[in-house]
Amino acid sequence: MRIGQGFDVHAFGEGDHVMLGGVRVAHSQGVLAHSDGDVVLHALCDALLGALALGDIGKHFPPSDEKWRGADSRSFVRAVAAMLVERGYTLGNADITVICEAPKVGPHAQAMREVIAADLGVDIDAISIKATTTETLGFTGRREGIAALATVLVQRS
Ligand code: MG
Numbered sequence: 001m002r003i004g005q006g007f008d009v010h011a012f013g014e015g016d017h018v019m020l021g022g023v024r025v026a027h028s029q030g031v032l033a034h035s036d037g038d039v040v041l042h043a044l045c046d047a048l049l050g051a052l053a054l055g056d057i058g059k060h061f062p063p064s065d066e067k068w069r070g071a072d073s074r075s076f077v078r079a080v081a082a083m084l085v086e087r088g089y090t091l092g093n094a095d096i097t098v099i100c101e102a103p104k105v106g107p108h109a110q111a112m113r114e115v116i117a118a119d120l121g122v123d124i125d126a127i128s129i130k131a132t133t134t135e136t137l138g139f140t141g142r143r144e145g146i147a148a149l150a151t152v153l154v155q156r157s
Contacts, residue, residue: 021112
């Protein structure tokens with residue numbers, strides 16, 4: 001078994017929704033990002049890559065590459081899932097925490113779990129989505145941005 005952790009942040013900017021765990025969530029702001037700025041999927045990819053010591057998301061999908069402009073982050077997850085399979089590993093479980101004051105994550109958590117489980121080819125029970133605020137402290141507390149943490153365990157198939 002191997003463990004991996006990932007962390008991602010995007011600043012809020014103009015817009016009317018954010019992508020979280022592959023789900024479009026209505027919000028009074030969007031995020032500034034080269035891709036779709038999905039912090040949940042970016043943290044998850046980094047955790048999976050970390051578990052296999054394969055570097056980070058920036059190495060595999062560099063923001064300097066025009067190819068990834070506006071990219072659907074689900075394509076990153078599917079690409080990383082393929083790397084996992086290639087190396088003979090499957091996901092045991094993933095535990096993800098979204099950190100923000102808004103938007104509310106709870107009502108969308110089940111849909112996010114379904115998307116992630118489908119892209120990784122695992123049972124929905126293997127995917128946990130949690131949310132917390134920072135009690136109005138720090139950049140998330142000031143509603144300047146949104147963050148996500150992911151921890152994964154992978155095992156040899
Ligand atoms: Mg990111």
